[in-house]
Amino acid sequence: MNSGRPKPYNSFETAQEQFDAVATRLGLDTGTRELLRSPLREYSFAIPVRMDDGSVRVFRGFRVQHNDARGPCKGGIRFHPLETLDTVRALAMWMTWKCAVVDIPLGGGKGGIICDPHNLSLAEQERLCRGFVRQVVRNVGPTLDVPAPDVMTSGQHMLWMLDEFEAIRGEHLPGFITGKPVGLGGSLGRTEATGYGVVFTIRETLRELGLRAEDTRASVQGFGNVAQYAIELLMQLGGTVTCVSCWDQKDQVAYSYRRRSGVDLAELRSITDRFGGIDSKRARELGYEVLDGDAWLEQEVEILIPAALENQIHIDNVDRIAPTVRLIAEGANGPTGPRADAVIRERGIFMIPDLLANSGGVTCSYFEQVQSNMNYYWSRDEVLGKLDLKMTSAFRAVAELAQRENLYMRDAAYVIAVTRVAQASRDRGWV
Numbered sequence: 001m002n003s004g005r006p007k008p009y010n011s012f013e014t015a016q017e018q019f020d021a022v023a024t025r026l027g028l029d030t031g032t033r034e035l036l037r038s039p040l041r042e043y044s045f046a047i048p049v050r051m052d053d054g055s056v057r058v059f060r061g062f063r064v065q066h067n068d069a070r071g072p073c074k075g076g077i078r079f080h081p082l083e084t085l086d087t088v089r090a091l092a093m094w095m096t097w098k099c100a101v102v103d104i105p106l107g108g109g110k111g112g113i114i115c116d117p118h119n120l121s122l123a124e125q126e127r128l129c130r131g132f133v134r135q136v137v138r139n140v141g142p143t144l145d146v147p148a149p150d151v152m153t154s155g156q157h158m159l160w161m162l163d164e165f166e167a168i169r170g171e172h173l174p175g176f177i178t179g180k181p182v183g184l185g186g187s188l189g190r191t192e193a194t195g196y197g198v199v200f201t202i203r204e205t206l207r208e209l210g211l212r213a214e215d216t217r218a219s220v221q222g223f224g225n226v227a228q229y230a231i232e233l234l235m236q237l238g239g240t241v242t243c244v245s246c247w248d249q250k251d252q253v254a255y256s257y258r259r260r261s262g263v264d265l266a267e268l269r270s271i272t273d274r275f276g277g278i279d280s281k282r283a284r285e286l287g288y289e290v291l292d293g294d295a296w297l298e299q300e301v302e303i304l305i306p307a308a309l310e311n312q313i314h315i316d317n318v319d320r321i322a323p324t325v326r327l328i329a330e331g332a333n334g335p336t337g338p339r340a341d342a343v344i345r346e347r348g349i350f351m352i353p354d355l356l357a358n359s360g361g362v363t364c365s366y367f368e369q370v371q372s373n374m375n376y377y378w379s380r381d382e383v384l385g386k387l388d389l390k391m392t393s394a395f396r397a398v399a400e401l402a403q404r405e406n407l408y409m410r411d412a413a414y415v416i417a418v419t420r421v422a423q424a425s426r427d428r429g430w431v
């Protein structure tokens with residue numbers, strides 16, 4: 001029965017709709033469609049945890065393995081009070097496409113625990129991490145499924161999980177998990193990989209458009225890990241960033257910070273907390289104009305980099321994008337709503353879609369896994385050099401297909417990703 005109310009947003013339905021559109025474009029047969037539109041394996045389990053006060057609380061955890069035809073599954077583990085199995089399914093599916101478009105030999109997975117770490121002591125979080133591993137130990141591992149940090153999980157959580165995994169298996173297996181601290185199996189370059197990767201794709205786009213970085217201005221949403229390193233490399237290439245936007249925890253609102261002559265990255269970093277929140281009072285004192293949260297979108301710039309959250313460019317604000325904008329690089333996952341995306345496509349703005357633009361993170365995680373499995377670690381230059389090569393060749397493949405078939409970049413990226421996964425599934429004789 002239709003209640004007349006809008007349906008709540010379900011990211012798995014969105015992911016399936018996106019897939020269906022590509023499957024139709026590619027003319028995939030029914031069996032392949034059926035296989036790829038749902039996860040191969042899903043684990044949903046209880047995690048009993050002894051709390052500090054002696055009581056036991058039972059948490060719910062999920063691990064979803066969407067597809068591993070091209071290699072072991074890869075994807076983060078999130079802590080979130082509103083985590084759902086459907087969200088994890090969608091994220092696992094998107095990981096499959098991301099790994100495929102950048103052509104790394106991995107499949108897609110994702111995990112989650114319904115919890116709010118703000119209300120858990122560190123000792124309780126440690127027991128929760130160890131409990132998660134005990135439930136999935138038979139189904140994950142360096143050659144099966146390799147987790148990583150994600151929303152509200154960190155290198156510390158990864159180390160606890162690794163320690164539990166190794167204790168159960170009775171051997172050192174640092175390739176079980178990525179996002180580990182440098183010196184304990186982590187990779188140099190991982191911190192900057194996603195933001196730098198975004199800029200590698202911007203650099204290639206500027207070549208396509210016949211623009212010089214020195215002649216471009218950019219406006220960025222977010223001032224966290226992805227945004228800060230994207231700004232850093234863009235400035236090194238000669239670009240100017242005139243505006244950044246982020247969430248103000250104190251005022252519970254987002255602000256945009258503008259300096260038309262260009263923001264000073266070091267100065268802004270010095271007044272930013274570890275969650276990527278800029279101190280608005282100090283920014284004002286330093287001479288930044290403090291504007292509303294959406295103002296980053298309407299700046300007279302050539303480049304927009306949404307690098308905060310999903311669904312930030314939507315049908316109600318897409319018209320605020322200035323006519324000067326030539327390209328959008330999606331640092332965040334899913335920052336553009338489907339209706340806004342149609343407007344951007346119509347306007348002929350060059351779109352570097354999330355699955356390509358922010359794939360530097362998972363690519364570097366793959367490098368960490370390789371280094372961990374070899375127990376031999378590369379220099380930062382080696383990591384970032386390999387990252388550049390990988391992302392540039394992925395960009396070229398997508399851009400060439402887009403040009404040849406007159407496709408929007410997002411569609412071209414999906415076509416390449418789904419074709420590769422479908423082919424691997426066929427080659428294995430699954431379909």
Ligand code: NAD
Nearest residue numbers: 194222223224225226246247254276308331332333358361
């Ligand atoms: P982060 O937590 O370090 O930073 C998030 C930033 O977004 C902060 O500056 C925060 O203030 C800002 N923000 C939050 N709400 C906002 C709002 N309403 N308006 C404006 N700004 C707001 O996160 P991150 O690691 O930089 O990730 C950013 C995005 O990139 C996410 O979508 C994430 O899934 C995606 N991503 C991250 C990585 C990675 O390696 N970190 C890899 C791939 C994709």
